[in-house]
Amino acid sequence: MNAINLDTLETDTTDWSDYCLGYHSLKVPPGLSASLNPSTHIDWHYPGIVRNYPASARNYIQSHARFGGIVFQAQVNGWEFIVAKERRSAIRVSTRGLVFFGAKKIGNDIVVFTEDASISRVGDGSAPKYQDFFRNLHAEPVTSRNRKRGFCYGGYLFSGYMPRHVYTFSVSFTSPLRHGYRVRLFQEMKVPPKDNRPMAPQSPPIIPASIQVTESVITKGGYNGVITRVLGVGEEADQGYLDVLIEGPYGDLGKPIIASSTISEIKQGIQEKEHEYLGFLARIQAN
Amino acid sequence: MIASCPSDVIVPIIFVPGIMGSRLHTKSSPDEVIWDPDDIMFMLRKYGWNAGSVVGPDLFRMREKANVRQAAMTRKELLIGGASFNKDYLEPITFQTSTTQSMALDPYWGDAAKRNWSSVVSSSYGNILTYLETQKLKISQEIKKNNPQFNLLEMPVWALGYNWSASNYDSGRYAAEKIKDWVGQAKQRAAELGIQCPGAIVLTHSMGGLVTRSAAMIHGAASDIFAVIHTVMPTDGAAAAYKRFHFGFENPDASLFSPIKGVKDHGGYVVLGRQGALVTAILGHMPGGQELLPNKRYKDNNGNSKWLTIHNPERNLIGHLRDWVSDVQPLELPDSNPYTEIYRREDRMYRAANPEWLFPEGMENLSPNKPAFDYFTESNEDAEMFHECVISAGDFHEVTYLCYSDDTAFRTYDRIDWKTDKPLGSWGRRITEENVAADRTDDYRREHLVWGDEEDKEISGGLFGVDFRIDSPGGAGDKTVPASAGRYVDPNKVPPSRRKGHTSGYEHEPALSDSNVQSWVKDTIVEVLGECSLY
Numbered sequence: 001m002n003a004i005n006l007d008t009l010e011t012d013t014t015d016w017s018d019y020c021l022g023y024h025s026l027k028v029p030p031g032l033s034a035s036l037n038p039s040t041h042i043d044w045h046y047p048g049i050v051r052n053y054p055a056s057a058r059n060y061i062q063s064h065a066r067f068g069g070i071v072f073q074a075q076v077n078g079w080e081f082i083v084a085k086e087r088r089s090a091i092r093v094s095t096r097g098l099v100f101f102g103a104k105k106i107g108n109d110i111v112v113f114t115e116d117a118s119i120s121r122v123g124d125g126s127a128p129k130y131q132d133f134f135r136n137l138h139a140e141p142v143t144s145r146n147r148k149r150g151f152c153y154g155g156y157l158f159s160g161y162m163p164r165h166v167y168t169f170s171v172s173f174t175s176p177l178r179h180g181y182r183v184r185l186f187q188e189m190k191v192p193p194k195d196n197r198p199m200a201p202q203s204p205p206i207i208p209a210s211i212q213v214t215e216s217v218i219t220k221g222g223y224n225g226v227i228t229r230v231l232g233v234g235e236e237a238d239q240g241y242l243d244v245l246i247e248g249p250y251g252d253l254g255k256p257i258i259a260s261s262t263i264s265e266i267k268q269g270i271q272e273k274e275h276e277y278l279g280f281l282a283r284i285q286a287n
Numbered sequence: 288m289i290a291s292c293p294s295d296v297i298v299p300i301i302f303v304p305g306i307m308g309s310r311l312h313t314k315s316s317p318d319e320v321i322w323d324p325d326d327i328m329f330m331l332r333k334y335g336w337n338a339g340s341v342v343g344p345d346l347f348r349m350r351e352k353a354n355v356r357q358a359a360m361t362r363k364e365l366l367i368g369g370a371s372f373n374k375d376y377l378e379p380i381t382f383q384t385s386t387t388q389s390m391a392l393d394p395y396w397g398d399a400a401k402r403n404w405s406s407v408v409s410s411s412y413g414n415i416l417t418y419l420e421t422q423k424l425k426i427s428q429e430i431k432k433n434n435p436q437f438n439l440l441e442m443p444v445w446a447l448g449y450n451w452s453a454s455n456y457d458s459g460r461y462a463a464e465k466i467k468d469w470v471g472q473a474k475q476r477a478a479e480l481g482i483q484c485p486g487a488i489v490l491t492h493s494m495g496g497l498v499t500r501s502a503a504m505i506h507g508a509a510s511d512i513f514a515v516i517h518t519v520m521p522t523d524g525a526a527a528a529y530k531r532f533h534f535g536f537e538n539p540d541a542s543l544f545s546p547i548k549g550v551k552d553h554g555g556y557v558v559l560g561r562q563g564a565l566v567t568a569i570l571g572h573m574p575g576g577q578e579l580l581p582n583k584r585y586k587d588n589n590g591n592s593k594w595l596t597i598h599n600p601e602r603n604l605i606g607h608l609r610d611w612v613s614d615v616q617p618l619e620l621p622d623s624n625p626y627t628e629i630y631r632r633e634d635r636m637y638r639a640a641n642p643e644w645l646f647p648e649g650m651e652n653l654s655p656n657k658p659a660f661d662y663f664t665e666s667n668e669d670a671e672m673f674h675e676c677v678i679s680a681g682d683f684h685e686v687t688y689l690c691y692s693d694d695t696a697f698r699t700y701d702r703i704d705w706k707t708d709k710p711l712g713s714w715g716r717r718i719t720e721e722n723v724a725a726d727r728t729d730d731y732r733r734e735h736l737v738w739g740d741e742e743d744k745e746i747s748g749g750l751f752g753v754d755f756r757i758d759s760p761g762g763a764g765d766k767t768v769p770a771s772a773g774r775y776v777d778p779n780k781v782p783p784s785r786r787k788g789h790t791s792g793y794e795h796e797p798a799l800s801d802s803n804v805q806s807w808v809k810d811t812i813v814e815v816l817g818e819c820s821l822y
Contacts, residue, residue, distance in 0.1 A: 035316030038376055039369040044654035046369065065375070088665060089456055092672050097657075097665055116371065117656035130656070166652045170364075174318035182319065184364070192649055211331065230332050241332045263319055 004227065004278065006220040011279025020142050020152035020287070022169030022185050023253050027283035029276055032180050036154055037170035039184070042163050045133055049154035050110040057103035058082070060110045064101065068093035072126040079104050079134040083117075083125030098125055102134045111139050111156055136160035147287045163253075165189055172263060180263040181280060187248070187256040210236050220282070223248050223255065227278075231270065240270040242277055254286030292819035294436040295482035298513065299473045300419050300444045300812075301466060304407045305493025305519075305796075306575060307559075309448030310380040313368070321365055321377060324408045324558075334558040337361040339565055359568035359647035362560070366452060370646065370653065371662050372572040374457055379406045379448035391420045395476065396443040403465075406448025412492070415799040415808075419444045419490070422809050430817040439816065440482060445469050449498060454574035456673045459501020463508035470511040485822055486513035488812060489684075492799055493768070496520030496689075497578060497677070504680040514815040516808060517689035519765050519798045522772040523674075524581035526594055526700040529629075530757050532570065532639045534744040535562040537766065555796075567644035571663050577670035580639060581625055584678070587702035588762040588771045593619040595629060597637060597705040597755075626671045633660045636746070636755065637705060639667070682777070686821060688785045688811045690804060691773035692765035694792025699764025701771055706758050767795035 016027040019034060028034070040047060053060055057080040061067060068087035075081065079102045086097035096119050103112040113133070117125060140146065142157040150159030153169070166188045174180035212233050218225045225246030232239040242262045248255030262277060311322040323329050339355035368376035383405035384398075391399045399405075404416055419442075427439035447465050449458040470487050477484035489512050491499045496517040503509040521528070527537070536559045539552035560566045570576030587594045597618040620637075621628040630639035642659040643650060653659055745756035763770040773786050793801035799808075815821065 035313070035319065037313070037315070037368060038373050039364050041370070044370075044652075044656075086665070088669050089454060089672070090460075091456065091676055092669060094665055094668075096661060100656075115656065116654055116662075118658055118661045120658065120661075121656045172313070172316045172319045174316050176318060180318060188652070192651060211328065230328070230336075232328060236328060239328055241328070243332075243336075 003217040003219055006218060006278060006282040009278055009282045011275065011282065013279065013283060016283075018144075019171075019173075020147050020157075021171055021183070022151050022153070022167060022256075023287055024169075024185060024256075025147065025283075025285050025287055026183070027280065028173055029280060031175045032173035033175070035172045035174060037172060037182075037184075039168055039170045040153060042151065042158075042161070042167050043133075043165050045113045045115050047153045047158075048112045048114070049156065050112065052108045053105070053110040056080075057105045057110055057112070060105075060112065061101045061103050066099050066114070067101070071098060071124050074131060076102070076131045076134040077137065079137070081131055081134055083122075083130070086116075096120065098122065100125060100130060102137075104139060106139055106141070106156070109156075111154075133161060152287075163187075163189060167256075174263055181277065182261050182263055183284075184259040185256040185284075186259065187253065188250050191250045210234065218244060218246060218278075218281075220246050220258075220284075221248075221255065225258070229270075229274070240273075242274060244281060246281075258284060292434045292436065293483050293485070293822050295438045295440050295480070296816070297441040297443075297473050297477045297480075297482060297484045298439060298816060299469055299484075299487045300442060301447050301469060301487045301489045302407070302412065302416060302419070302444065303447045303449070303462060303489060303491045303495030303499050304412055305491075305495050306451045306579065308408050308411055308492065308495070309406055309451055310408060311377045311450060311452075312380050314375055314378045317380075320380070323380070325410050330558050333365060334362065338557045338560070339562055355562055355564045356647045359565050359644065362565060363568040363572070363647060366569050367572050370648070372452070372574065372666060374450070374453045377450050377452055379450060381406050381448065391417060391444070393420075393441070393443055395441065402443060402445045403448065404446045407446040411796065412446070412799065415490075415492075415805065416444055416446060418805050419808075422812075426809065426813050426816065429813045433817055434819070437817070440480070441473075441476070443469075443473065447495075451494065451575050452573045454669055454673055455494070455497040455501045455578050456505065456574075456669075456676065458498045458575065460506045462498050462502035463506035466502055466508045467511050483822075486511050488512075488514050488516065488815060490516045490808060491518065491520060493519050493521065493795065494575070494579060496522070497673075500677050500683060501673070503684045504677055504682065509684055512684055512686075513821070514686040514688065515684040516811050516815075517687065518804055518808070519691055519768050519795055520689060520772060521579055521768045522689075522776055523585040524579055525768050525772070526581055526585075526587070526703050527760075527767045528570075528576070528579040529581065529595075529639060529703055530700050531560075531563070531566045533563045534741075534757065535560050535564075535566050537760075538741040563641070564644045564647065567640050568647050571640040571645045572666060574666050574669040574673070577630075577639075577666050578673050580630060580667075580670065582671070582674040583621075583624055583626075584674075585625070586771050586775045588764075588769050588774070590771070590775060591702070593621065594702040595620045595625075595637065595705075596703070598707070626667055630667050631660075631664050639663075683780045686815065687781045688787075688815070689773055689776070689781060690787040690789060690807050691768060691770060692792030692795075692798070693763050693770040693773070693788030693790050694765075695763040697764055697766045697792045697794060698760045699762045699766050699769045700757075700760040701762030701764060701769030704758035705755050707755055763792070765793055765795040765798060 013027045015030050019026040019028050061082050066087050068085035070082055070084055072083040082101045084099050086094040086099050088094055098117040100115040100117055103110055137158060137160045139156050139158050142152050142155055146157050150157055168186045170184045172182045210233055212231045214229045216227050218227045223246055228243040230241045244260045246258040313319045313321060337358040339358040382400060382403055384400040423439055423442040430437045447462055449461050466487060474484045489499050499515055503512055536556055539556050585594060586592050629637060632638045640663040645663055646653055646659055650659055770788055773788050787807055789803050798804050
C-alpha cells in the first residue's frame with residue numbers, strides 16, 4: 001500500500017483563506033467557517049473571545065455564568081484578574097471551588113482566560129504566583145507579521161507566555177451543508193509517564209456489513225500517521241468519513257499531534273473530497 | 288376550576304425523551320453534530336470506533352494503541368468539550384427536517400419538523416410519536432362514551448429534545464420555556480376557534496421524567512400542564528447508573544432466536560460504553576448523568592434504603608467460621624446519604640468515580656490548583672442539590688400518572704452487591720477500611736467483546752489481593768430502572784391508582800415501542816381528558 005506524503009501533495013489553494021491556530025497557520029477551503037471548540041487550553045488556562053461586548057472586562061466577569069462572588073481581585077499587566085467563588089447553577093454556589101478569571105477588553109471584544117481552582121489548594125487565590133500567567137501575557141489582533149511571536153486564538157495573537165506542560169488548540173471548520181473538518185493540535189512539553197493501564201482485550205476484526213474500512217500510512221514533515229477511510233456500502237455508498245492521526249515528537253511546539261476528522265458524511269465524490277482534505281492537512285504549517 | 292365536562296378541546300401532547308434520546312450539536316457550530324443515533328454511520332464512526340476495542344482491520348496497529356484511555360479521551364472531547372463540563376457546549380438539534388422522521392402532517396400545526404420531532408432520536412421515539420399522532424380520533428371516541436359532548440378537535444404532538452448532558456435543573460428550565468410556548472400557541476388557537484385548551488399532556492420517557500418534574504415544579508410550567516404521564520422514570524435514581532460507573536453498560540444477552548436484534552443490541556452496547564472508564568469519562572462530568580444515581584430517598588425492590596452491600600470476602604471455610612463466630616456483618620450503605628457515604632468517598636473502592644477515569648487525557652495535564660476528584664464532587668453536589676430542590680418544590684405535578692416494568696424476567700439492578708469470587712485470594716481477609724480504600728484502577732477486567740459476557744467484569748487483585756465484582760442483577764424492572772421506582776412513590780403525591788406496574792414487562796430503552804405501554808398511555812390520556820373534575 002502506498003504511503004501518502006503530505007509534503008509533496010499538490011493542491012491549488014489560491015482561493016483558500018488563511019487561518020492561524022495556536023502555533024500554526026492553516027489554509028481553509030472556501031465555504032467553510034471556523035468555530036472554536038472549548039477544549040482549547042494552554043496549560044490549564046482556557047481562553048474565550050466575546051465579540052462586541054458592550055461593557056467592561058470587569059463587568060463581563062461579574063456577569064459570567066460561573067461567577068459566584070469576588071474572593072480576590074487585582075489589575076495585572078492590563079488584565080482584570082478576579083478570583084471568584086464558582087457558581088454552579090442558579091441554586092448553588094460552590095463552597096470549595098474557585099475560578100480564576102483574567103479578562104481584557106480589546107476594541108469591542110472581551111478576551112478572557114479562566115482557570116479552575118480549589119480553596120483547599122489555593123486558599124483565597126491571592127498569592128502572586130496565581131497571576132503569573134497574566135503578568136507577561138500580551139494580546140493583540142493577529143497579523144501575518146506578528147504570528148511568530150506567540151499563539152493564535154480567535155483572531156488574536158497572545159505573546160509573552162510559553163506553555164510549560166501542555167497545549168490543545170481545537171477548531172471546527174463547517175458549512176451549512178453539514179460538511180467540514182475538525183482539527184485538534186495537541187502537544188505535551190514533557191514526555192508523559194508510561195501508561196501501564198491495561199489495554200482493551202484484542203478482539204477479532206468486526207466489519208459491519210454497511211461499511212468498508214481502509215487505511216493508509218501518511219507522512220508529514222518526517223512524521224508518520226494514518227488516514228482511515230470509512231466508506232458506506234450498498235445503500236450507504238454515497239457516504240464516507242476520513243480520520244487522520246499524525247504524531248510528532250513530544251516537546252516540540254511546532255510539531256504537535258494532529259488529530260483531525262471530516263465532520264459528518266461526505267456525500268458523493270469522496271475521492272475529490274479526500275484530496276481537498278489532504279491538501280488542508282498538508283497546509284498545516286508551523287508559524 | 289371548571290367542574291363541568293368540556294365539549295370541544297385542543298390538547299397538545301408534548302413528549303420528553305430520556306437521556307441520550309435527544310440529538311445534539313455544538314452551540315458554537317450548529318453544523319457540527321455530536322450525538323445522532325439515527326445516523327448509524329455517524330455513531331459507528333464517532334463512538335463505535337472509539338469503544339476501547341479494535342473494530343475492523345488494523346493493518347498498521349495504529350488503532351491498537353487506541354486503548355480504553357484513548358477512546359475515553361476522544362469520547363470526552365466529543366461530549367464534554369473540554370476538561371470539565373460546560374453547559375454551553377451542546378444543545379439539541381431543533382426544528383430540522385430529517386430524512387428519518389415520519390411524514391406526520393397536520394393541516395394547521397404543520398409537519399413533524401415544525402413540531403420539533405427532529406430534536407429526538409427517531410429510531411427510538413418515532414414509533415410513539417407516530418402512534419400518538421394517529422390516536423386523536425380513538426381517544427375522542429372513547430371519551431364520548433361517557434361524555435357525548437366531548438370532541439378532541441386537535442391534538443398536536445410535539446417533541447421536546449434537550450441537552451441531556453446538562454443538569455435536569457437547567458434542562459427543566461429549557462423545557463419549561465418550550466412547554467409554555469407551545470401551550471401558548473394551543474391556547475391562542477383554541478381562543479380563535481372559541482374552544483378550550485386545558486394545557487398540555489406531557490409524556491416522558493426515563494430521565495425525561497426528571498426534566499419534566501423540574502420544568503413543572505421548579506420552573507413554573509405546572510399551570511401549563513394538564514397532566515404528566517411518566518414511563519420508566521428513575522424516580523429516585525437507578526442502581527444501574529452506579530454500576531455503570533464501575534463496569535460500563537450491560538452486555539446484552541446474545542440470542543440464537545433473534546440474532547439481528549442481538550447484533551443491534553451489541554452495537555448499541557459498544558456505542559454506549561462497555562467499560563467503566565468510558566462511562567466515567569463522560570457521566571463523571573455530566574450533572575444530568577449523575578442525577579440518575581440513587582438519591583437519598585432511593586429504595587431497592589424490597590424497600591431497603593441500604594441498597595449497597597459489600598459482602599465479607601472470607602469465602603473459604605475458615606473465613607466463614609470466623610464470620611459465624613464473630614458475627615461479622617457485611618458493610619451496608621448508605622445510612623442516610625449516598626452522595627457523601629458512597630459516591631464522594633474518594634478513598635474507597637466503592638466510590639462512584641475513579642479520578643483517573645475522569646481524566647483520560649492524563650492527570651498530569653490537570654491544573655495543580657484543583658484536585659481531580661473535586662471536579663466530580665462539584666457535579667455530584669449539583670446532582671444532590673437537584674433532587675433536594677425538586678422534592679422540596681413539590682416533587683410531582685398534581686396530576687401525575689406513571690408506569691414501570693415490574694417483571695422479574697427483565698433482571699434489573701435494584702441494589703448493588705459487591706462480592707468476591709476468589710476463595711484463596713481472599714483467604715483470611717475481611718472488609719476493612721484499609722482494603723476497600725485500595726485504588727483498584729489497574730485491575731478492572733473487561734469481557735472479551737465477542738465471546739465474553741457481563742460475568743467477566745471484575746476487579747482483580749492478584750492471587751492474594753481483594754477481588755470484587757458486582758453481583759448479577761436480580762430485581763424486577765426493565766433492565767435499567769427497577770420496579771421500586773414506581774412501587775415506593777409517596778401515595779400522597781401519586782396515588783396507587785395512578786401507578787401501573789406492568790408484570791408483563793419490557794426493556795427500558797424501547798419501552799415506548801411496547802404495545803402494553805402504548806395502550807396504557809392512550810388509556811391514560813382517555814382517563815385524564817375524560818375526568819371532568821380536572822378541568
